[in-house]
Amino acid sequence: MKERRGALRVIAVTSGKGGVGKTNVTANLATLAAQSGQRVLIVDGDLGLANVEIMFGLAPRFHLGHLLDGSADLNQVLAKGPEGVRVLPGGSGVRSLTALDDAQKMRLMATLDTMEDDFDLILIDTGAGIGENVLFFVGGAQEALLVVTPEPTSLTDAYAAIKVLSLEAGVEHFHVLVNQAPTEQVARDIYEKLCNVTRRFLKARLKMLGFLPRDENIHRAVLMQKPVVLAFPHSPVSRALKVAGDKLLQEEPPPGNAGGLKFLWHRMLREGPEASAPVAPGTPT
Numbered sequence: 001m002k003e004r005r006g007a008l009r010v011i012a013v014t015s016g017k018g019g020v021g022k023t024n025v026t027a028n029l030a031t032l033a034a035q036s037g038q039r040v041l042i043v044d045g046d047l048g049l050a051n052v053e054i055m056f057g058l059a060p061r062f063h064l065g066h067l068l069d070g071s072a073d074l075n076q077v078l079a080k081g082p083e084g085v086r087v088l089p090g091g092s093g094v095r096s097l098t099a100l101d102d103a104q105k106m107r108l109m110a111t112l113d114t115m116e117d118d119f120d121l122i123l124i125d126t127g128a129g130i131g132e133n134v135l136f137f138v139g140g141a142q143e144a145l146l147v148v149t150p151e152p153t154s155l156t157d158a159y160a161a162i163k164v165l166s167l168e169a170g171v172e173h174f175h176v177l178v179n180q181a182p183t184e185q186v187a188r189d190i191y192e193k194l195c196n197v198t199r200r201f202l203k204a205r206l207k208m209l210g211f212l213p214r215d216e217n218i219h220r221a222v223l224m225q226k227p228v229v230l231a232f233p234h235s236p237v238s239r240a241l242k243v244a245g246d247k248l249l250q251e252e253p254p255p256g257n258a259g260g261l262k263f264l265w266h267r268m269l270r271e272g273p274e275a276s277a278p279v280a281p282g283t284p285t
């Protein structure tokens with residue numbers, strides 16, 4: 001990954017269907033970006049399930065819940081992952097975090113606001129589906145990275161996610177990463193299908209970020225609690241992750257979100273989940 005210093009980029013990693021590889025993608029892209037000299041924070045937005053820390057082999061004492069109830073400060077809560085990646089743990093088995101209320105969102109927003117100068121890249125790993133927390137996190141990020149797999153249900157669910165995120169959280173730019181694709185052509189076909197239906201019915205715009213092959217090394221790395229790009233750096237999936245990561249960091253962030261996190265989240269809390277992207281009549285549900 002090439003180094004890029006400049007304005008903070010905030011990218012939420014999301015999907016329609018669960019289990020498509022979001023957490024692996026987040027952990028590995030974060031590791032690669034950190035290796036290239038970026039200051040990277042992962043926010044584990046899959047609150048209550050704590051996937052990122054498991055993938056990094058961390059056992060943090062504190063999590064977001066402690067930050068929100070004031071029992072720990074940011075320094076105590078931010079865990080250290082590989083290559084200097086910092087992790088804001090989402091808390092395991094903490095029911096109160098599974099649906100953040102407005103006060104909790106405000107506090108989280110205020111905290112992240114104070115970190116804008118400390119990082120070059122914030123990746124938010126979101127939970128499966130399009131629940132409240134996901135809308136909040138993706139709506140607050142400037143960009144969404146949508147992970148899709150070739151299964152038909154994944155494609156339908158991906159379109160549903162684009163629709164809800166664009167209409168209810170005002171997200172207009174989606175990077176699409178096709179995971180577990182047997183060939184590049186299959187990945188391109190999936191991307192084209194998704195683009196065609198999105199173009200017809202929504203204002204959101206998609207960009208192909210790349211594709212990752214199905215590779216058992218991911219599974220082996222998960223068992224070792226290491227990102228695959230560190231455990232098996234020369235494996236097919238690690239090479240593909242590097243290509244996708246380079247592309248992501250070299251791209252100009254989308255225009256129009258200059259206010260950053262604060263602006264977007266404040267707007268969401270002020271206005272509620274209102275449509276900010278108009279939709280053409282006859283949009284499929």
Ligand SMILES: Nc1ncnc2c1ncn2[C@@H]1O[C@H](COP(=O)(O)OP(=O)(O)OP(=O)(O)O)[C@@H](O)[C@H]1O
Pocket residue numbers: 015017018019020021022023024025046051126127128179180212213214215216218219222237
């Ligand atoms: N390219 C790949 N090749 C092989 N296995 C993969 C690949 N990507 C992900 N997996 C496997 O798929 C499973 C789900 O991955 P991961 O936990 O990253 O998905 P997720 O989208 O974060 O899931 P959730 O929605 O539950 O948070 C893991 O067991 C992982 O090892």
Ligand SMILES: [Mg+2]
Pocket residue numbers: 022023024046051125126127
């Ligand atoms: Mg996950």
